[in-house]
Amino acid sequence: MPTFAVSEEKNRWLKEKMAELGLREEEIEESFIRSSGAGGQHVNKTSTCVHLRHKPTGLEVKCMKDRSQSVNRFLARRELLERLAALDGGKTATDFEQERIRKQKARRKRKTALKYGKQS
Structure with missing residues (x-):
C-alpha cells in the first residue's frame, strides 16, 4: 500500500481500516484529473483531483479538497471506506x-x- 503525505498515524489507520473492511488496493481503480475551484494556477496545471472506483461494488469517489494530489489520494480512500462501511450497515x-x-x-x-x- 502506498504511503501518503499525511501523518504516520493516519497512514497506519487507513491501512488498518482497509484490512478491517477487506479492501485491497487491487480492487481500486485510480485516475487523476484536473481540479477546479480555488488554488489558482497550480490547480490549472496539475492533475490533483483523484477519482477512485471500487471494482466489485462500482462505488465511485472523487476528491479535490486539497491542492496536493497525495493528500487527495488519502482523503478519497477515506471517503471510499466510509461508503463501503455504510453499505455493510455499519x-x-x-x-x-x-x-x-x-x-x-x-x-x-x-x-x-x-x-x-x-x-x-
Whole structure:
C-alpha cells in the first residue's frame, strides 16, 4: 500500500481500516484529473483531483479538497471506506456526527422549555 503525505498515524489507520473492511488496493481503480475551484494556477496545471472506483461494488469517489494530489489520494480512500462501511450497515463518521447534532438540538430544546415554560 502506498504511503501518503499525511501523518504516520493516519497512514497506519487507513491501512488498518482497509484490512478491517477487506479492501485491497487491487480492487481500486485510480485516475487523476484536473481540479477546479480555488488554488489558482497550480490547480490549472496539475492533475490533483483523484477519482477512485471500487471494482466489485462500482462505488465511485472523487476528491479535490486539497491542492496536493497525495493528500487527495488519502482523503478519497477515506471517503471510499466510509461508503463501503455504510453499505455493510455499519455506523460511519457521518452517522456519529448526525447523532451528536440530534442530541445537541434535543438538549437545547429542553433547556428552552424549562426557561420559558412549555408553550403550545
